[in-house]
Amino acid sequence: MNLVIPLQAVAEAGVHRVGGKAFSLGILASRGIRVPRTLCVTTEAYDLYARSTGLLERISLELNRKDFSDMRWEELWDASLRIRSMFLNTAMPSTLVKKLMQPIEEFFGDARVAVRSSAPGEDSSEASFAGLHESYLNVAGIYPILDHIRLVWASLWSDAALLYRRELGLDVHHSSMAVTLQELVDSERSGVFFGRNPADPSQAVIEAVYGLNQGLVDGAVEPDRWIIHRSDGSIISHDAAVREGRMVPGPAGVVRAPLPPDLISVPPLDEGEVRRIVEMGMRVEGLFGAPQDMEWTMSGPDLYVLQARPVTAGGSGQADDRAWYRSLSRSYDNLTRLWARIEDELVPEMVSVAKRLDDHGLRDLDDGALAREIESRVELCALWERTYREHFIPFAQGMRLFGRFYNDTVRPQDPYEFMDLLRSDDLISIRRNRGIEDLAAVVRKDPSLAGALARGDLSRHPGFQQRVRSFLDEFGDLPCSTPGCAREGRVLYDVVLRHASRHDAGSQQSGRTTEYLEEYYLLFFPDEQQPFARELLRLARASYRLRDDDNIYLDRIKVHLKAALDEARKRLGPRADRVGDDDIPRALRDPSIISPVQPEAECVHAQAGFAVRMRQLVGQPAGSGIATGTARVVSSRQELSAFSPGEVMVCDAIDPTMTFMVPLAAAIVERRGGMLIHGAIIAREYGIPCVTGVPHAVELIRTGDVLTVDGYLGIVTIGEGTLQEATAGAQGHGGGCLGGTEAL
Amino acid sequence: MDFEAREVKVVDHQQLTLQLKALFASQGLAVLSTSEHGQPYCNLVAFSSSDDLKNLVFATTRATRKFSNIGSEPRVSMLVDNRSNKVSDFHEAMAVTATGNASEVMGPARDALLKVYLAKHPHLEDFVMSPTCALMRVEVDRYYVVSRFQHVMVLKLKE
Numbered sequence: 082m083n084l085v086i087p088l089q090a091v092a093e094a095g096v097h098r099v100g101g102k103a104f105s106l107g108i109l110a111s112r113g114i115r116v117p118r119t120l121c122v123t124t125e126a127y128d129l130y131a132r133s134t135g136l137l138e139r140i141s142l143e144l145n146r147k148d149f150s151d152m153r154w155e156e157l158w159d160a161s162l163r164i165r166s167m168f169l170n171t172a173m174p175s176t177l178v179k180k181l182m183q184p185i186e187e188f189f190g191d192a193r194v195a196v197r198s199s200a201p202g203e204d205s206s207e208a209s210f211a212g213l214h215e216s217y218l219n220v221a222g223i224y225p226i227l228d229h230i231r232l233v234w235a236s237l238w239s240d241a242a243l244l245y246r247r248e249l250g251l252d253v254h255h256s257s258m259a260v261t262l263q264e265l266v267d268s269e270r271s272g273v274f275f276g277r278n279p280a281d282p283s284q285a286v287i288e289a290v291y292g293l294n295q296g297l298v299d300g301a302v303e304p305d306r307w308i309i310h311r312s313d314g315s316i317i318s319h320d321a322a323v324r325e326g327r328m329v330p331g332p333a334g335v336v337r338a339p340l341p342p343d344l345i346s347v348p349p350l351d352e353g354e355v356r357r358i359v360e361m362g363m364r365v366e367g368l369f370g371a372p373q374d375m376e377w378t379m380s381g382p383d384l385y386v387l388q389a390r391p392v393t394a395g396g397s398g399q400a401d402d403r404a405w406y407r408s409l410s411r412s413y414d415n416l417t418r419l420w421a422r423i424e425d426e427l428v429p430e431m432v433s434v435a436k437r438l439d440d441h442g443l444r445d446l447d448d449g450a451l452a453r454e455i456e457s458r459v460e461l462c463a464l465w466e467r468t469y470r471e472h473f474i475p476f477a478q479g480m481r482l483f484g485r486f487y488n489d490t491v492r493p494q495d496p497y498e499f500m501d502l503l504r505s506d507d508l509i510s511i512r513r514n515r516g517i518e519d520l521a522a523v524v525r526k527d528p529s530l531a532g533a534l535a536r537g538d539l540s541r542h543p544g545f546q547q548r549v550r551s552f553l554d555e556f557g558d559l560p561c562s563t564p565g566c567a568r569e570g571r572v573l574y575d576v577v578l579r580h581a582s583r584h585d586a587g588s589q590q591s592g593r594t595t596e597y598l599e600e601y602y603l604l605f606f607p608d609e610q611q612p613f614a615r616e617l618l619r620l621a622r623a624s625y626r627l628r629d630d631d632n633i634y635l636d637r638i639k640v641h642l643k644a645a646l647d648e649a650r651k652r653l654g655p656r657a658d659r660v661g662d663d664d665i666p667r668a669l670r671d672p673s674i675i676s677p678v679q680p681e682a683e684c685v686h687a688q689a690g691f692a693v694r695m696r697q698l699v700g701q702p703a704g705s706g707i708a709t710g711t712a713r714v715v716s717s718r719q720e721l722s723a724f725s726p727g728e729v730m731v732c733d734a735i736d737p738t739m740t741f742m743v744p745l746a747a748a749i750v751e752r753r754g755g756m757l758i759h760g761a762i763i764a765r766e767y768g769i770p771c772v773t774g775v776p777h778a779v780e781l782i783r784t785g786d787v788l789t790v791d792g793y794l795g796i797v798t799i800g801e802g803t804l805q806e807a808t809a810g811a812q813g814h815g816g817g818c819l820g821g822t823e824a825l
Numbered sequence: 826m827d828f829e830a831r832e833v834k835v836v837d838h839q840q841l842t843l844q845l846k847a848l849f850a851s852q853g854l855a856v857l858s859t860s861e862h863g864q865p866y867c868n869l870v871a872f873s874s875s876d877d878l879k880n881l882v883f884a885t886t887r888a889t890r891k892f893s894n895i896g897s898e899p900r901v902s903m904l905v906d907n908r909s910n911k912v913s914d915f916h917e918a919m920a921v922t923a924t925g926n927a928s929e930v931m932g933p934a935r936d937a938l939l940k941v942y943l944a945k946h947p948h949l950e951d952f953v954m955s956p957t958c959a960l961m962r963v964e965v966d967r968y969y970v971v972s973r974f975q976h977v978m979v980l981k982l983k984e
Binding site: 707 | 886888889890946947948950951952955956957958
């Protein structure tokens with residue numbers, strides 16, 4: 082069977098073998114519409130590759146580690162990155178290379194090509210989700226082409242595709258991907274024709290940019306826009322863009338270049354050309370019988386159609402939260418602007434807002450004024466949480482953008498190697514921990530200090546007191562672990578004592594240094610690409626640092642809300658236990674609203690008392706290493722204060738208010754999933770084994786359980802070695818999972 | 826290699842070897858039985874066999890019960906079969922029970938057995954390469970080969 086077929090043969094081959102994109106290009110070409118010279122690599126090539134290399138089963142293993150419904154979006158991204166890494170590290174079998182090489186080389190020679198996805202079903206009108214899969218422009222030479230075919234195959238499992246897996250019917254054993262190879266057109270102007278305006282079905286829309294289409298598709302270049310009457314093709318309006326750049330072919334791939342000054346004031350299309358594109362769009366619509374979303378490009382006088390697919394009924398606006406997730410995917414330019422905004426405006430503002438809030442005056446407020454103060458702080462927190470969601474979370478994409486870039490270029494075995502390049506001693510939480518450790522080191526040498534700290538009286542140790550003050554000046558007190566702890570420094574005293582009680586200290590920087598890794602990374606780029614490689618690294622480091630620091634800045638505001646709530650609870654006395662935080666201001670104004678009955682305590686450990694227990698839980702390996710220790714389930718700040726050195730911290734999600742206990746932990750188990758989340762970052766910094774994304778971790782594990790945390794494989798084993806257990810009178814084995822799942 | 830043939834007098838040595846190899850190649854999973862103070866304990870494991878049939882190889886992390894069991898009692902048994910959960914299994918299926926000593930493979934032998942193992946289970950590479958994962962081998966003493974319901978042969982590899 083031919084794995085590579087020309088455009089003339091795609092109709093006969095069928096859409097299931099060539100994918101929607103190639104299939105419609107075949108129809109266009111057969112009707113005399115100009116399309117680029119195109120070859121199609123059929124789905125059988127993907128199938129052969131994925132089956133013969135064992136990749137299919139590896140993808141299945143990856144996607145079946147846990148139930149999809151238990152997976153957060155971040156985890157989808159992680160899964161997608163790992164799958165991509167499998168493709169990057171799995172060579173094509175030589176038989177396949179032989180079959181692809183000859184026809185592709187013969188057809189394209191040295192020509193530059195675009196390697197594009199063409200998934201069966203991807204472009205059908207039922208499931209048109211543009212941009213789920215990937216395309217690579219300006220690839221030349223047979224080996225680079227083969228390499229990029231693998232990247233396009235990998236994009237069958239992109240995070241966006243995983244997000245829409247149900248709609249796409251994505252399935253490891255039945256889904257496949259065809260690839261179109263198109264000779265790169267020397268594009269002067271490019272754009273899209275949208276046959277039906279989602280805002281008004283009687284209109285069509287044209288968008289156009291200078292240079293390649295890539296800039297328009299990924300949002301890097303702002304387009305000029307024309308609104309057209311569908312009935313007669315007349316122009317209703319023209320929105321001119323601020324024309325600054327265009328995408329052009331670089332040495333390999335595409336680069337954004339400034340627009341030559343003489344083009345800045347000239348729209349990419351004149352009226353005659355707009356009409357010509359409308360005519361083409363309508364002609365294509367006539368061929369397929371429905372309005373089309375058509376990509377086009379112009380080279381000299383020639384108009385090419387690059388692809389066409391039906392406009393979906395609902396337009397592109399998906400109403401669910403997944404659209405928000407997809408909007409997180411940002412271009413480098415966009416992230417650079419976001420970075421400036423965060424560092425120059427938002428962070429300083431957060432710091433000054435937190436500083437302005439005064440907790441000392443709370444005691445002097447009457448109940449009504451305290452209620453008002455709480456309400457205003459609630460509003461303030463909500464405002465900053467929104468800012469966090471709108472700006473800080475998207476900025477975390479900087480790490481992801483770099484991660485993909487790094488993996489595509491360096492192709493490491495470990496898809497998270499790039500994280501080692503981003504590590505920083507400059508994170509606030511790390512600097513704060515170092516400060517604690519320094520204080521602890523002093524206490525270790527002088528036992529009388531321990532007693533003074535325990536009593537909370539440092540008056541006889543002025544030197545140490547001074548050091549504590551400078552710590553508090555720089556970092557503030559550690560967040561309260563018990564309500565009503567108003568005395569400054571008390572939480573810090575307690576934590577310092579705990580740190581002092583263990584011997585070894587400090588983060589265990591492992592293996593290769595960041596400098597070495599940076600040099601190694603830069604080796605992969607020719608001189609002209611070094612500036613970009615460095616800039617992207619700088620952006621990613623800022624993203625890594627801010628992703629962590631922003632939590633602390635946000636918490637510095639939230640801590641004031643908590644202080645006000647604590648003051649209110651103190652005033653309300655024991656009754657306050659029957660009031661949720663939301664109702665505190667109301668209760669302050671009118672304590673009679675407080676229900677006289679104690680609400681029934683929620684049963685957290687629903688599993689307790691059952692004979693079934695879990696023996697082994699699976700999550701994601703987020704910090705390498707292995708450790709055994711006693712579990713401490715931390716579901717509240719009170720429980721955090723009971724945490725002892727050498728225990729395994731089990732929690733829903735580590736937030737920065739808990740970070741100062743992390744260096745004391747033997748290992749970390751977290752319900753929230755993701756490799757780039759706070760807990761994972763901190764665990765990596767300290768070289769502590771960490772497993773994240775363990776569904777129901779805090780319910781299934783109980784304080785006191787002996788845990789073995791395998792941070793290489795993401796496995797948490799509950800229970801001691803079986804010998805001890807046998808003597809203690811063993812109970813049910815292997816809670817529900819095949820005892821040997823780990824070997825399956 | 827030596828045979829104890831029961832029920833049949835003449836056994837084609839070469840043919841039996843080929844049959845075992847074919848069975849082992851056709852099956853991804855085997856049942857491994859370890860024991861803990863006399864209490865047998867079975868698991869499914871992804872296995873492969875060395876070309877000379879002297880070793881059966883599987884992988885496990887060191888935090889598992891089976892690993893711990895083997896540490897205190899290395900004598901184990903493994904079962905490989907090709908049943909298909911149909912009545913015809915009674916005359917068609919073949920089952921091979923191996924007995925022998927299990928241990929973690931270290932040193933130069935590891936590379937060769939690892940290669941054999943990953944050739945059969947390429948998707949387990951990440952798992953096997955983890956520092957927490959042990960590559961195990963059962964040095965087989967005997968194979969008990971059961972076919973056609975009651976047809977049993979014992980293939981002795983060691984005294």
